[in-house]
């Protein structure tokens with residue numbers, strides 16, 4: 295039987311909202327009415343539940359979806375552990391190779407690797423915690439030059455993957471529908487959802503955060519009120535789209551679809567005769583989504599002083615400690631600075647949280663760009679309590695600036711993964727990638743000047759011990 299693809303991939307049509315209850319059907323009548331699991335679901339489909347939280351999680355946190363598909367996901371032979379792949383223990387980017395160092399780190403732009411697809415091109419750079427305990431984060435850079443095989447699908451049992459596109463376009467086919475993700479857009483693929491990454495316009499490069507704990511939420515807005523920062527209506531979930539290939543080949547005894555599972559940071563594969571992209575309809579609260587960072591409604595000071603960067607939080611995953619994030623995704627988009635009598639760039643600081651930053655494009659206002667600086671496609675890490683702040687030149691510039699209203703970050707966007715956890719860096723991140731800027735600290739802060747002037751007549755005795 296020829297394989298038919300029902301090309302309902304209305305790629306540019308989405309359902310809008312964050313944390314909303316959505317429903318979508320690619321064929322009219324595919325969703326059962328008034329119940330989830332009829333004796334015979336419409337059109338001969340199977341009902342399958344996909345849980346993103348415990349069944350009994352509180353209502354406001356509960357995430358579950360019902361999928362109506364041609365064949366259930368369980369119909370496949372055993373998984374076999376793969377001896378290759380980006381997570382294998384002998385690889386320098388294995389999570390088993392994390393080292394914890396207090397040095398400030400900065401990386402030159404990471405290399406493109408045109409030989410790999412998205413999964414093979416994932417490089418764990420830093421991380422914390424443990425997916426078996428469902429606690430922690432993995433920070434990746436990725437690059438790829440090939441689409442994933444049309445008959446393959448990947449899922450991670452370890453966590454939700456937040457993808458930050460930096461170069462090139464990711465056309466992501468998920469079980470629940472398609473998401474087109476361009477630079478300045480992000481996507482979140484929840485734990486367990488199968489997907490395939492296509493490259494419609496050539497090579498891609500970007501960053502990703504795998505969240506082993508819970509799920510992302512929108513930050514509380516407190517006194518800001520009911521709008522601003524990332525507005526719920528700007529998040530986009532896919533509409534149902536499916537292929538029909540369910541076993542013509544099975545009858546001949548051959549399994550043609552490869553399912554790749556990331557499970558405790560190892561890859562496992564199995565083969566099955568039917569496409570995993572056979573979900574004709576779905577409804578629920580557990581689904582992938584995308585967001586255009588250009589829609590972020592940035593808030594800042596209109597009087598004086600530089601507020602905490604929490605005002606730039608797009609998504610957060612809160613720990614059990616009030617106001618403390620396991621992971622915040624924070625962006626620094628173009629914005630107007632108008633604060634008076636103020637040192638406008640970020641202050642010097644030491645943070646109990648760890649800060650991993652990347653640059654999607656342009657120049658970040660606290661760091662020089664260009665060769666040897668903080669560049670698009672590069673990254674930096676300021677771990678727990680590692681001092682950092684503007685480089686000496688940026689400091690002098692801002693200290694002496696004429697404080698007119700100023701648009702900073704035009705055509706630019708940096709981002710930060712901020713975590714209450716101390717993060718380790720993989721052997722690949724520290725050595726093999728060969729991108730660590732050895733003189734980062736010295737170049738940035740070696741030249742900070744002494745501006746101290748002892749006031750004339752000030753006492754020099756008891757407070758100034760030699």
Ligand SMILES: O=C(O)Cc1cc(O)ccc1O
Pocket residue numbers: 601602603639640641643649660682683710
């Ligand atoms: O370190 C950084 O560049 C990120 C950052 C930005 C800011 O505006 C305030 C604090 C902070 O950590």
Ligand SMILES: [Fe+2]
Pocket residue numbers: 643645649676682
């Ligand atoms: Fe910082």
